[in-house]
Amino acid sequence: MLSIGTMAKRTGSKVQTIRYYEEIGLMPAPERTEGGQRRYDQAALDRLSFIRHARDLGFSLGAIRELIDLSDTPDHACAHIDAIAHKQLKAVEAKLRRLRALQTELKRMISECSGGTVAECRVLEVLRDHGECLSDHSAEA
Amino acid sequence: MLSIGTMAKRTGSKVQTIRYYEEIGLMPAPERTEGGQRRYDQAALDRLSFIRHARDLGFSLGAIRELIDLSDTPDHACAHIDAIAHKQLKAVEAKLRRLRALQTELKRMISECSGGTVAECRVLEVLRDHGECLSDHSAEA
DNA sequence: CCTTGAACCTCTAGTCACTGGAGGTCCTAT
DNA sequence: ATAGGACCTCCAGTGACTAGAGGTTCAAGG
CATH class of the missing domain: 1.10.1660.10 (Multidrug-efflux Transporter Regulator; Chain: A; Domain 2)
Structure with a gap:
């Protein structure tokens, strides 16, 4: 205990x-x-x-509640689980894409830095074209 | 404009x-x-x-300020850039690991679901051993 | 050129997700 | 038995927004 x-x-x-x-x-x-x-x-x-x-990882408490409900009630309607899991999976995959882009850019900067010069920082640009899935912070839909 | x-x-x-x-x-x-x-x-x-x-992606405004400063001031001391970039990279990579685990589990549930039965949901367990890097929400260090 | 209504302005207050502190009680190691 | 660290409740404060009141500006149509 x-x-x-x-x-x-x-x-x-x-x-x-x-x-x-x-x-x-x-x-x-x-x-x-x-x-x-x-x-x-x-x-x-x-x-x-x-x-x-x-x-x-940036999930709202609402989204987390949904994910937890998936495991609290394994006898839920399968269609319901499927819908929520799909929605959360899409959110996860969008986050993954953007995190990978950020990872790549940070690595590049670090390696340039160890070479003595940081030509420029592109962290801002790097997240530009991986978005499409913003503002899914609501999760009660 | x-x-x-x-x-x-x-x-x-x-x-x-x-x-x-x-x-x-x-x-x-x-x-x-x-x-x-x-x-x-x-x-x-x-x-x-x-x-x-x-x-x-779950970064605080403090952490974001740091990242933006990297690109606002490309003439910063290289050691400084390197320290921040390393720290942020570690945070990014921890998030990536946990997101991948969550992605895998959600995919498994969805595929089981389409088979008609969801034996059990392991979303909770799945994030258990990928942590080590919690509470890096401060970024002002 | 004039209107009109959608979009803008400032300011204040409310929400979500915590975080800290006051003032007091419990538990456990000596 | 007791000291002091961990726990309790309650309330106020913070970070990051979000909504609304009350008023002004801008641009498209007449």
Whole structure:
């Protein structure tokens, strides 16, 4: 049984953030000790860890809720799962394309830099033609 | 010369967001018409487009400011550029790993789904061992 | 040239996703 | 038994927007 502080340490989140996720219903309310302190299990740790990673990847809490629902309710209508998974996959793949472009450009700059001169930085231009999928931050559609 | 509305449309942002970026100094103050309306050029459009994409990829405005500074000041000390580029590259590569894992799992679910049954959803587990780089949301270090 | 209405302006307030602090209680190691 | 670190609730503040009120400007049609 894990305390909230241990959960925070293991996932790199803040204690308050975990309580916040509970408040908005993203994390289930855990068991409590006699004295009222929260005690978590492995499933809760996995869930929190997923949330933190997905947030770091730029997913909104709404989108994350959808992804978690996929695994909370494996008996959902297949068409529903399929629609959500497809939508999230498209978002993931757009992010992948843009991240790869950024990676390439940063690498180029670093290698030029070790040669002593950075001719120019093209980080701005590099993301220009990989977009098409902006503003999918809503996920409740 | 582009109006703020055109800028918003082209980058998928809101008009207010653009004004907000100007307020906090992330976008330079553009020229104005006699009547006081903002008029932007191509460079401003590129810059805004970059900001929006980078935000969508989960970078903080602080991290984005750093990336933009790389291209604003090509005459910066090479060591400085190198340090920032390396740091950002590490962040990008961690995001890439986790996104790829998520992509794989979503694809698996979709293909199982088209077969009629989704045995189980492992989106949560899939991000578990690719982390190591959480909470690099600060970028001012 | 004049109008008219969509797009622009500033300013303030609200939202989402946290983050920090005050003031107090619990738990565990000595 | 007790000290002090971790926990509790509640509330206020931050970062990054987003919406609305109330008023001005611009450009396309008459």
